[in-house]
Amino acid sequence: MHRPTSSDTPAAEPAEGLTELARLHGIDTEFRAEDGTRVRTPPHTLVAVLRALGVDATTPGAVAAALVAHRRRTAERLLPGDCVVARQGATAMLRVPEAAKVWIELEGGGRLDVPAGSDDEPSTRVLSAIPLGYHRVRVRLGERHDSAALIVCPARIAQPERRLWGYAAHLYALLSERSWGMGDLTDLADLAQWSARMHDAGFVVVNPLHAMMPVAFADHSPYWPSDRCFPDPVHVRVEDVPEYRGLDTLARRAVEEVAAAASELRRNVMSGHGLVERDRVWDLKRRALRTVYQAGLSPERAVAYRAFLEREGERLDLHATWWALADRYGPDWRTWPAGLSDPGGPEVARARERYADDVDFRRWLVWVTDEQMAGVQRAALDAGMPIGVIHDLSVGVHPSGAEAWSLQHCLASGITVGAPPDVFNAQGQDWCLPPWRPDALAAHGYEPYARVLRGVLRHAGALRLDHAMGLFRLWWVPEGRPVSDGTYVRYDHEAMLAVLTLEAHRAGTPVIGEDLGTVEPEVRTELSDRGILGTSMLWMERSVDGYGGSVPRRAGEWRAECLAALTNHDLPSTAARLTGRHVDVRVRHGMIAGSVERERAAAALEMAEWREALWREGVLPADVEEPAEIVAGLYRYLLRTPARLVCLWLPDGVGDLRSPNLPGVFDAYPNWQLPLADEDSVPLSLERVKASARLDTLAGVLRAGSGRSLP
Structure with missing residues (x-):
């Protein structure tokens, strides 16, 4: 933008x-x-x-x-705010008028009366021995009444008890011989099972699988979704939907014709002549899945479907209704006819009845996707993974999409989220995401945020939280203004963390916060105190050298409570750093404001410093020049750190030189559309990835250095 x-x-x-x-x-x-x-x-x-x-x-x-x-x-209020937070096992203090009557309505039903204050502190009420959950505290003083949400969260969430390693991969880029032009959930299950059984991998981190917009607009980013509460059916393996097996001859032939067109898309990508085209894949899958949907449900499946609809309730109805309306009036709800912008209005209710079949089709799509998501996690655990799939939660949503429409009362209008200018982006970043309104979240007891978390955690072994600093503050930029004219807006991080830890506790999942870049020290301390792992990226781990500069941080000095990695989707691949190609890419796309030669010299110095660090740590001889061996040495260095989780970026394992994303660059680079490729940029199928000797060797390094107990 x-x-x-x-x-x-x-x-x-x-x-x-x-x-x-x-x-x-x-x-x-x-x-x-x-x-x-x-x-x-x-x-x-x-x-x-x-x-x-x-x-x-x-x-x-x-x-x-x-x-x-x-x-x-x-x-005029009797309570200090709209939300009160207490940690399990700790005592919380609540200040109210001395003569007020205070009680708590429990989440599961029932009531707890709060005793009067002491003689020394008559206005202070002690909240203790309250069960975990979302409750309501109520106060009465004469004819005056007040209430607030009361969130009781665990003091700390569980972490892995031993060192684990796993892969990080982007699902769309991971095509198998049976994929329909992009990777799907069956491919993800295959990767998880293979990596667990062959290499003792403990997890697989994937990009966000949230429901995306009907078309990609200007960006294919999985971090710009329509709705985070539900998964995207573009990831479904059509042939694995139970109703597919019951198709009659005519319907099966229709699906097979669509599958043949999808196979052509896959061949085009894997030949190196095309990119992953999510919109075209979805157009084909949607046609095929509509045919499968029209076959109907068996009695047993119908019972399971009704149970799913009852569990998801109104939020799913709104999601499906948005899609039915978007099909007719376009994907931006802000341009729809009058009356349809209000999700709770009578016009929307009438439209839901008028387009009932389309609404139900979308609900069914969410259901079959949810089933396959559950199957992936089940397959990962059955193969021996202690964690399984680590799902990624994007920091926000597309302003035109289903979540922004249904939760518009909780989102700030006329504002987008981004990041202020820094050394990587001199103009700052505009992520084009409307932020949560802190006041509206509090007024609604943080239920909208809790619903988003439940949607992502439902079939997750762990959660990766993109831009974890957003729990504390976000950079708000008024629309039409430069990013540098933005400002930070603070959130009630106690409440945000309470919801996050409560939902993670209930799901039984660890949480990994992405806390890279400029982060206030107290943020990392607070996350660590709650049991939330941080993220440590090797190239960013540096210590002050005593001369006004910095040097690579010694392995033993890294923090323990983190996921350690070499790179991620926003940074250059390790193979590109070894060759200096990442500088060439930045030059080509005008991403370097100063001297190009100074940039190249800085990159060469950085690599030399890390080569020396590897030698001093004893993980790589000084005279090694083979790129695959240097990459292995870098991963051995990660294993020398006390990090609880160590992550192998799958493109590193096969020598891929390309980055999946260049932040700040749009039309000039195929962001989020590149398939996984080898060192020569030849696309690799999942079958070839599994047969890669280079990957097998590197996975062996990770396997040998993992599994030990941690304090």
């Missing part, structure tokens, strides 16, 4: 009242840039962000009125 360029003129100092109003709503009025300088938030940004939170601050009079209204609301 194009952004205007920020002016070089320093931001004006906001008026005192505007500053106070912003801080009362969790809006930072300044931030510390990567170089340590303090940057003031422009007044117009504060006004725009307050507007997105439903507060008028356009004039001094409006600011004064908003301050008065805020103070009045605070004074």
Whole structure:
């Protein structure tokens, strides 16, 4: 998304009242840039962000009125806010008027009366011995009433008890001989079973599998979904849907004709002449799955389907309704006819009845995808994986999609999320994602966030949380302004973490937070205290050298509570770093603002420093030049760290030089469309990946260094 360029003129100092109003709503009025300088938030940004939170601050009079209204609301309340958080086994304090009556309505039914305060602290109520869950605390003082959500979460979630290793892969890029132009859930199950049985791998990390938009728009990114509560049926293996087996001859022939067209797509990708085309794959699968859907359900399957619909309830109905409407009026709900923008309105209810068959088809698609997702995790565990599939949760959703439509009351309008300028992106990043409104989340007891987590955790062995700092703060950018004109907006991280740890505890899954880049130290401390693993990327792990510079961090000095890796989808492949090709790519796409020669020299120095670190650690002789051996040495280095999880980026295992994504580059690079390939950029099928001697050798390194007990 194009952004205007920020002016070089320093931001004006906001008026005192505007500053106070912003801080009362969790809006930072300044931030510390990567170089340590303090940057003031422009007044117009504060006004725009307050507007997105439903507060008028356009004039001094409006600011004064908003301050008065805020103070009045605070004074009238009997409780300190909309949400109270308590940790299991700990005592929480609640301040209420001395004479107030306080009780708790429990999630599972029942009531707990909260005793009066002590003589020393009559206004303080002690909350203790409350079961885990989402409850409601209520207060009455005479004729006045107040209530708030009460979330009781575990003090800490469980972590793996021993060192495990596993693969990270992008499912769309992992085509097998039976794939329909892109990797599918059966391919993922195959990878998990093979890696567990052949190499004792403990997990597989995959890209987000959220429901995507009907068409890719300008970006195929799996981190720009339509709805995170449900999986995308483009990942379904059509032939593995139970109803497929019962098709009559005519229907089966129709599906086979579509499958033949899909095979041509696959051949085009695997020949190196084409890219992964998610839209074309989905068009074919949708036609085939419609034929399978029309075959109907057996009595036993019908019972299972009804149970699924009852479990998912209204949220699934809204998801399916959005799709039926998008088919007719386009994929952006903001342009639909009047009345259809309100998901709870009568026009939408009538449309749901009018398009009942299409709505039910989408619900069925979610169901059969959910079944195959469950099958993948079951296959991984049955093959011996202690964790199984680690699913990825994107930080937000497409503003035009189903989640933004159904939860629009909880999302900030006129705002997108991104990241401020830094050394990697001089202009900053605009992710084109509408952020959660902190006030709306609290008012709804964080149920919308909990529903998203449940959707992703349902069939997960663990959860990877993209941009974990978003639990604490997000960079909000008013639409139409440069990214550098944004500001951080704070979230109630205690509440966000309470929901996350409660849902992870209930699902029995570890959580891995992506906490790379510029992250406040207290963020990592808080995550660690809750049992949430961090992410440590080798190229970013550096220590101060005492001369104003930095050197590679010694393996023994890495943190233990993390997933350790060499690279990820936003960074160059290891093979590209070894050859310097990653600099060539950045030059080609205009991603280097300064001297190209200085960039090349810095890259060469970085590699030399790590080669020396490998030699000092005893994992690679100094004279080795073979790229595959250097990569193996880098992974041996990861195994020397105390990290609980060690991740092998599957492209590293086969020598792939290309990055799946170049952040900030759109049309000029095939982001999220490249199949897995070898060192010569020849696409590899899953069958060839499994037969790769290079991968087998590297997996043997990981296998030999894993499995030990951890403190």
